[in-house]
Amino acid sequence: MHQETIRRQGYVDAHCHVWEFSLFNRFASLEKCANLEELVETLKSCLINGWAVGVRFNQESLVEKIIPERAFLDRAFGTTPVVIVRTCLHVVAANTAAMQRLGFFAENGLFYEAKVFNLLKTLVARLNLEPRDVLSQGLRELKKLGFVQVIDMGMDRQKLPFFEGLDEGVKVDFYTVDLGLLDDALGFKVFLDGGLGARTAALTEEYADDPGNYGLLNHSDAGLLSLVERVHRKGKPIAAHAIGDRAVDQFLRVVRQSRHPLDRLEHVQYAREDQLEALAELKIPVCIQPVFSREMSWAVRRLGPERMQTAYAWGLMRDKGIRLLAGSDAPVDHPDPREAAAAVAPLKGGHHLDFEEVLDLFARANREFYLGNCLSR
Ligand SMILES: [Zn+2]
Incomplete structure (x- = not known):
């Protein structure tokens, strides 16, 4: 041949x-993070219009094996809004500052399935990205x-x-x-x-x-x-x-x-x-x-x-x-x-x-x- x-x-x-691929290219890739400390550093080093947004997250790659929840993200990021998207696109984690700006709320900061897509849609609007x-x-x-x-x-x-x-x-x-x-x-x-x-x-x-x-x-x-x-x-x-x-x-x-x-x-x-x-x-x-x-x-x-x-x-x-x-x-x-x-x-x-x-x-x-x-x- x-x-x-x-x-x-x-x-x-x-x-x-195609749209999701294009959008995620704008955000910090978390796939190489080996622990929560690296994850926080990666997110902080790559702010977009004042937001920390990370994609390709997989807790299986972290030594801690956990999805960071609201309390942890609040401590680590304070008033900087942070949104983390799991690699499968079925789970998103956010801190209080992000939830306030997006108008979504979950006690532990975790959102699933259809909520993920609605939240991302709102996020694109808040970030002033031109689709x-x-x-x-x-x-x-x-x-x-x-x-x-x-x-x-x-x-x-x-x-x-x-x-x-x-x-x-x-x-x-x-x-x-x-x-x-x-x-x-x-x-x-x-x-x-x-x-x-x-x-x-x-x-x-x-x-x-x-x-x-x-x-x-x-x-x-x-x-x-x-x-x-x-x-x-x-x-x-x-x-x-x-x-x-x-x-x-x-x-x-x-x-x-x-x-x-x-x-x-x-x-x-x-x-x-x-x-x-x-x-x-x-x-x-x-x-x-x-x-x-x-x-x-x-x-x-x-x-x-x-x-x-x-x-x-x-x-x-x-x-x-x-x-x-x-x-x-x-x-x-x-x-x-x-x-x-x-x-x-x-x-x-x-x-x-x-x-x-x-x-x-x-x-x-x-x-x-x-x-x-x-x-x-
Ligand atoms: Zn598919």
Whole structure:
């Protein structure tokens, strides 16, 4: 294969969050902080309009293993407003000064799920950031990494105007979470479950480190089927977020009843072998995040060693005949395909993909799927 030629045509990120990636580029990255003291220093050295805002925070990387709460942040930052966003985007921590300015309040300073997005929206307004400047800069970053096209997986009515008329040499297409935008979208994004970090990914067997917890499915089968049918009637495919095997089972039950040829499955961090075979047989493409292989060090605590054999098993998926696409899920993780390739190349067995193979997914596989199919809307 002429890898260089393929790569020179540029990469396509089949799953990312362009606005959030661009926004987070403006904030302090906390991913290298080894303890709370370093975290405070990093935040203080990188104020933006008087605010300390940190992203890519993960308590698993701190020796203390805790999310700093309001009392701690008040002591460390006083009247400087501070906001810390966890790497998964599902948790935010703030101090009193930040909560007062933002008009949000939680006793311990912690906010979860939908509140995170509302809080970030307010934060952007308070920081006087110009969304289109933020976005232009983010797109230029992606271009520098070699991207020619990115597929945003969470477009809504609030973000869409930021993108209109922007041209930084990177084509932006999107899946939407808003049925009202479906006509302009490649398809509809639906979340079947949560994530392994928060133990909300839906599993058929309980969490190894949380007996009795099987995670959560967001939809009933009937509710999901009627949603999927609605999207399919509009002639659009779905892209379904499924991280645990119970979510994959639900997806399989539903697409056996309603199907668009371009329906996609996202993430599939843990699936059983029988499911991988079913996905191959049904010709369902799976959009993997090779860079997530870095999670294996802690995911083994959630799943136990047995299930880990077919978790993050990108090589096994390929061997079973599944059509693979690749995404970064930035800003959840880094967008650079070379980082993704470096994360999986040293792994063994079903967890392994060659370095070049990963780059080829970002360059050739994603492009073929999107040039050949979805862009003919
Ligand atoms: Zn995503």
